[in-house]
Amino acid sequence: xxxxxxxxxxxxxxxxxxxxxxxxxxxxxxxxxxxxxxxxxxxxxxxxxxxxxxxxxxxxxxxxxxxxxxxxxxxxxxxxxxxxxxxxxxxxxxxxxxxxxxxxxxxxxxxxxxxxxxxxxxxxxxxxxxxxxxxxxxxxxxxxxxxxxxxxxxxxxxxxxxxxxxxxxxxxxxxxxxxxxxxxxxxxxxxxxxxxxxxxxxxxxxxxxxxxxxxxxxxxxxxxxxxxxxxxxxxxxxxxxxxxxxxxxxxxxxxxxxxxxxxxxxxxxxxxxxxxxxxxxxxxxxxxxxxxxxxxxxxxxxxxxxxxxxxxxxxxxxxxxxxxxxxxxxxxxxxxxxxxxxxxxxxxxxxxxxxxxxxxxxxxxxxxxxxxxxxxxxxxxxxxxxxxxxxxxxxxxxxxxxxxxxxxxxxxxxxxxxxxxxxxxxxxxxxxxxxxxxxxxxxxxxxxxxxxxxxxxxxxxxxxxxxxxxxxxxxxxxxxxxxxxxxxxxxxxxxxxxxxxxxxxxxxxxxxxxxxxxxxxxxxxxxxxxxxxxxxxxx
Numbered sequence: 001x002x003x004x005x006x007x008x009x010x011x012x013x014x015x016x017x018x019x020x021x022x023x024x025x026x027x028x029x030x031x032x033x034x035x036x037x038x039x040x041x042x043x044x045x046x047x048x049x050x051x052x053x054x055x056x057x058x059x060x061x062x063x064x065x066x067x068x069x070x071x072x073x074x075x076x077x078x079x080x081x082x083x084x085x086x087x088x089x090x091x092x093x094x095x096x097x098x099x100x101x102x103x104x105x106x107x108x109x110x111x112x113x114x115x116x117x118x119x120x121x122x123x124x125x126x127x128x129x130x131x132x133x134x135x136x137x138x139x140x141x142x143x144x145x146x147x148x149x150x151x152x153x154x155x156x157x158x159x160x161x162x163x164x165x166x167x168x169x170x171x172x173x174x175x176x177x178x179x180x181x182x183x184x185x186x187x188x189x190x191x192x193x194x195x196x197x198x199x200x201x202x203x204x205x206x207x208x209x210x211x212x213x214x215x216x217x218x219x220x221x222x223x224x225x226x227x228x229x230x231x232x233x234x235x236x237x238x239x240x241x242x243x244x245x246x247x248x249x250x251x252x253x254x255x256x257x258x259x260x261x262x263x264x265x266x267x268x269x270x271x272x273x274x275x276x277x278x279x280x281x282x283x284x285x286x287x288x289x290x291x292x293x294x295x296x297x298x299x300x301x302x303x304x305x306x307x308x309x310x311x312x313x314x315x316x317x318x319x320x321x322x323x324x325x326x327x328x329x330x331x332x333x334x335x336x337x338x339x340x341x342x343x344x345x346x347x348x349x350x351x352x353x354x355x356x357x358x359x360x361x362x363x364x365x366x367x368x369x370x371x372x373x374x375x376x377x378x379x380x381x382x383x384x385x386x387x388x389x390x391x392x393x394x395x396x397x398x399x400x401x402x403x404x405x406x407x408x409x410x411x412x413x414x415x416x417x418x419x420x421x422x423x424x425x426x427x428x429x430x431x432x433x434x435x436x437x438x439x440x441x442x443x444x445x446x447x448x449x450x451x452x453x454x455x456x457x458x459x460x461x462x463x464x465x466x467x468x469x470x471x472x473x474x475x476x477x478x479x480x481x482x483x484x485x486x487x488x489x490x491x492x493x494x495x496x497x498x499x500x501x502x503x504x505x506x507x508x509x510x511x512x513x514x515x516x517x518x519x520x521x522x523x524x525x526x527x528x529x530x531x532x533x534x535x536x537x538x539x
Contacts, residue, residue, distance in 0.1 A: 175202025
């Protein structure tokens with residue numbers, strides 16, 4: 001790279017236009033060079049009005065200022081602050097080092113901007129029209145701002161490194177003839193990535209991105225009608241929060257990072273701005289893949305809208321986060337996949353979960369359930385049935401463990417009973433009939449009160465039977481006084497000896513009735529004892 005200009009005068013033969021000469025002097029003075037007409041319609045960089053020579057500067061002159069610019073005037077700091085300019089040609093800063101601060105506002109670029117492997121301090125392009133931005137492996141010491149920019153051919157920030165914040169708020173980006181509108185695999189952002197109210201047409205790819213602060217996508221709209229995913233971000237790491245939520249008066253996507261006071265104003269100061277008045281949901285048309293993601297504080301999917309095809313997924317496989325807030329609108333099609341995910345707190349609501357076979361969560365583990373609104377046990381069991389179209393015991397055991405740990409022992413037993421009933425339908429006929437008998441009599445041991453009731457019924461029935469059919473004494477003259485209720489109780493209660501059963505000699509039908517009482521007593525008493533043991537253990 002050649003040395004910067006020492007004299008402050010442009011090179012001979014450059015032949016600056018009036019607009020360029022004003023830009024040159026503003027650069028040395030560190031002041032803004034404003035070429036706008038003052039009429040909003042004419043100054044719209046996305047409008048159809050042509051911008052004449054009085055607003056036109058060449059990209060080669062801009063590159064000359066940024067890469068080899070003249071020294072500042074005494075007592076000034078050189079910077080390029082260009083507003084309302086039409087920049088012709090291709091702005092190519094690839095491989096260069098840009099030391100001056102620069103900011104483009106409401107500018108229109110004729111061709112793409114190339115920043116491959118460029119090293120910057122801080123760069124801001126606000127409300128500009130840029131055909132395409134190529135910035136693979138670019139690095140900045142400070143911010144990179146692209147709010148309210150329109151970039152129809154897409155952005156490439158693959159393996160770029162942002163020293164502080166990356167701002168994409170209210171940006172409109174397309175994919176052109178490509179699949180991806182925003183390609184940023186391997187992106188590293190030291191602080192926050194803010195992409196609220198962004199409109200992206202084409203796949204947004206953040207595979208392996210590392211965000212040192214938080215990711216905010218309030219009210220953004222991601223659409224990919226020609227591909228599998230609208231957001232493709234497996235193996236993404238976010239140090240704090242990742243929010244895919246609604247934008248509104250209470251959820252404004254304000255700047256959360258340490259942006260210098262001379263930086264981009266956000267939100268717009270106009271009190272009538274739609275940023276302040278409008279409520280807008282996060283919307284994703286196409287699949288969303290966050291597999292193997294790490295979110296340090298929480299992953300929030302609140303009031304979001306997912307428009308999926310039947311073969312598309314909201315995929316959260318193997319994510320790890322202390323808190324998952326899953327409260328979007330219920331997806332009508334596609335699947336929600338939580339297989340292998342690990343969270344501490346699951347914040348959810350019954351209206352958000354898919355129905356039929358739209359939920360997969362084999363191996364999904366969570367420690368606490370925090371329902372938003374009413375979420376009954378029956379609804380929670382239907383939630384498990386949706387997630388397990390084919391029987392699997394792990395989701396039931398996971399839910400039962402969470403409820404037991406939170407002190408809801410009765411609900412935990414109800415979940416395990418539901419598990420046994422689901423399992424029963426997969427068994428052969430003989431085992432299925434035995435399962436129905438267990439369920440009807442003792443509810444697989446999970447309702448000890450039911451077993452106690454059956455024991456009382458057997459005691460009364462046995463008392464009536466043996467009162468009419470008393471057995472003969474085993475040793476005449478030595479048997480105790482006959483007491484039918486006490487005799488039946490001695491048969492039903494295992495281990496305990498009430499001094500009745502061993503002194504009588506039942507025969508024939510009475511012998512079979514006695515054996516039946518002993519067997520039923522073992523089954524029912526064991527069930528009651530197990531239930532009492534669980535209750536005492538919880539206490």
